[in-house]
Amino acid sequence: xxxxxxxxxxxxxxxxxxxxxxxxxxxxxxxxxxxxxxxxxxxxxxxxxxxxxxxxxxxxxxxxxxxxxxxxxxxxxxxxxxxxxxxxxxxxxxxxxxxxxxxxxxxxxxxxxxxxxxxxxxxxxxxxxxxxxxxxxxxxxxxxxxxxxxxxxxxxxxxxxxxxxxxxxxxxxxxxxxxxxxxxxxxxxxxxxxxxxxxxxxxxxxxxxxxxxxxxxxxxxxxxxxxxxxxxxxxxxxxxxxxxxxxxx
Amino acid sequence: xxxxxxxxxxxxxxxxxxxxxxxxxxxxxxxxxxxxxxxxxxxxxxxxxxxxxxxxxxxxxxxxxxxxxxxxxxxxxxxxxxxxxxxxxxxxxxxxxxxxxxxxxxxxxxxxxxxxxxxxxxxxxxxxxxxxxxxxxxxxxxxxxxxxxxxxxxxxxxxxxxxxxxxxxxxxxxxxxxxxxxxxxxxxxxxxxx
Numbered sequence: 478x479x480x481x482x483x484x485x486x487x488x489x490x491x492x493x494x495x496x497x498x499x500x501x502x503x504x505x506x507x508x509x510x511x512x513x514x515x516x517x518x519x520x521x522x523x524x525x526x527x528x529x530x531x532x533x534x535x536x537x538x539x540x541x542x543x544x545x546x547x548x549x550x551x552x553x554x555x556x557x558x559x560x561x562x563x564x565x566x567x568x569x570x571x572x573x574x575x576x577x578x579x580x581x582x583x584x585x586x587x588x589x590x591x592x593x594x595x596x597x598x599x600x601x602x603x604x605x606x607x608x609x610x611x612x613x614x615x616x617x618x619x620x621x622x623x624x625x626x627x628x629x630x631x632x633x634x635x636x637x638x639x640x641x642x643x644x645x646x647x648x649x650x651x652x653x654x655x656x657x658x659x660x661x662x663x664x665x666x667x668x669x670x671x672x673x674x675x676x677x678x679x680x681x682x683x684x685x686x687x688x689x690x691x692x693x694x695x696x697x698x699x700x701x702x703x704x705x706x707x708x709x710x711x712x713x714x715x716x717x718x719x720x721x722x723x724x725x726x
Numbered sequence: 727x728x729x730x731x732x733x734x735x736x737x738x739x740x741x742x743x744x745x746x747x748x749x750x751x752x753x754x755x756x757x758x759x760x761x762x763x764x765x766x767x768x769x770x771x772x773x774x775x776x777x778x779x780x781x782x783x784x785x786x787x788x789x790x791x792x793x794x795x796x797x798x799x800x801x802x803x804x805x806x807x808x809x810x811x812x813x814x815x816x817x818x819x820x821x822x823x824x825x826x827x828x829x830x831x832x833x834x835x836x837x838x839x840x841x842x843x844x845x846x847x848x849x850x851x852x853x854x855x856x857x858x859x860x861x862x863x864x865x866x867x868x869x870x871x872x873x874x875x876x877x878x879x880x881x882x883x884x885x886x887x888x889x890x891x892x893x894x895x896x897x898x899x900x901x902x903x904x905x906x907x908x909x910x911x912x913x914x915x916x917x918x919x920x
Contacts (some may be wrong), residue, residue, distance in 0.1 A: 486761040488771070498770045507774035521790045528797050530804060536797075543794040563787030571782060575777070590761070592768045593775055658762065682809040 482665040486589055486658070495708040506593075508595055509578060509585045517574040542570065546711060553715025556688040557722050564604065565718070568597060576657060576703035580696070588706075591650060597606040598649035601714045620724040656706050660699045667692045889914050 492503035521542075522533040532540055546566045550558045572588055579586025587593055609617035621638040622631070670688035672679040761767070893910045 483760060486746050488761055488764070488767045494770075500766060501770050503774065504767065504770055506771055507778075508775065510774050511779040514778045518785050518790070520781060520784075521794070525790070525797060526792050528793070528800075530801060532797075540794060540798060543791075544798070563791050566791060566909050567779070567783045567786045570786070571779060588777075590767075590771060591763070596772055596775055597779075654762065 481509075482662045482669065485585070485661060486663060487493050488590075505585045506587060506590065509575070509587050509622075513571060513575040513578055513587060516578065517570045521570070525663055542566075548714050549708075552720055553712060554719040558715065558718055561718050564600075564716050565711055568601070568714055570688070572653065572710050573704060573707035576707055577700070579657065579661065580699060580703060585662060586657050587642070588653055589661060591654045594650035594654040595646065597710075598646040601649065602646045605717050605721040608718075609724060612721070613724055617721075617724045618643055620720055624725070630645055645713075645717060649710065653706050653710055656702055658696075664692060664695050664699060667695060886911070886914065886918075889918075 488504045488506050490504050491508060492500040494501045494503060520535075521539050524539045527533070527536065531535055545557070547562060550562055550565050554561070554654070562652065575587040578584055579589065593597050606617075609620070613619075621635050621642065623634060623638065626634050667688045671685045671692060674685035674688065675682075890907060890910045893914060894905060894907065897905050897910070
């Protein structure tokens with residue numbers, strides 16, 4: 478069981494809660510959501526507590542993450558997009574910290590569950606749709622009608638646009654989920670090789686060096702992926718929000 | 727998505743024989759199946775995600791974003807203010823330098839004026855002194871010339887007397903006779919063409 482690469486994604490109940498036939502237990506996943514939020518919020522809160530005019534190193538980290546997301550949003554959705562800044566910043570920090578916490582051995586990765594990433598991407602797309610209709614009314618549907626397309630092609634293009642819009646939450650959530658899942662499985666498999674080869678005597682220990690090196694390299698790669706996926710999630714969020722702000726291409 | 731969850735969650739009691747997982751007799755939460763696709767955990771995950779992320783969002787939008795935004799704003803203002811202050815000080819310094827230059831030029835002009843007047847004064851004083859001395863000298867010279875003339879006159883007057891006496895003596899010695907003073911004087915006067 479220790480070698481089962483899927484075991485790390487197992488959800489176990491810590492505090493069973495059941496309301497009206499719904500299993501709402503506080504699980505290890507919930508625990509790590511709380512840990513993610515506490516770590517991210519705590520870090521941002523404590524490092525900026527001094528409000529230093531000249532930032533300390535840690536305050537610089539908080540300010541850099543703020544400015545990183547702010548410039549991302551400004552580039553992606555214009556200065557009007559800044560009204561969504563708290564949401565994009567929360568999403569980025571939540572995904573990033575969840576991914577990074579998942580890198581600790583024996584820790585649970587919140588973002589390796591499709592339902593979590595799907596919920597987050599539905600939050601984005603839901604915001605786009607609700608804000609788009611609220612702000613532009615039916616003009617929001619111009620999003621699906623690119624300008625400068627000949628009349629004959631219009632039904633086809635509109636159909637493609639609609640399909641691409643509908644696939645957004647799926648691609649957004651599956652990208653993050655699959656990256657985290659695959660990365661952790663790969664890490665576990667190679668780490669498992671080290672253990673099983675190491676148990677096979679002197680020759681096995683020699684042979685275990687290769688997967689060990691691989692595990693070390695993959696760990697570095699996974700840290701990159703952890704950051705990169707949070708970044709990609711935030712960038713795509715900015716692009717989608719741009720559609721809500723400026724639907725007429 | 728919140729609408730569909732109850733539908734998924736209702737499959738909870740049939741967890742073990744879930745057609746999706748196809749794995750009967752799960753020992754833990756949806757055991758046996760691939761955990762991310764185990765719909766029995768969805769309700770709990772969604773609920774706790776909504777709680778934690780919701781609180782996180784509130785905390786970010788109410789506390790963190792205004793705070794960091796404020797810090798950055800404050801810093802930007804402060805830098806702009808400091809730059810303005812620096813510009814102001816630079817202008818002041820430039821002004822002070824210009825004033826200093828002006829003062830220096832004035833002082834130089836004044837100094838050269840003072841030097842000029844001093845030189846002129848000294849020159850005129852020297853000139854006056856010179857003319858005064860010259861006048862004195864020429865007066866003295868005239869006086870000296872006058873006294874020289876007088877002496878000469880006197881000397882010349884005495885020459886006749888000496889000549890008379892000498893001539894009388896010479897005649898007495900040479901001729902052994904005596905001549906009167908009047909005769910000698912007449913002879914001398916005749917000799918000297920007077």
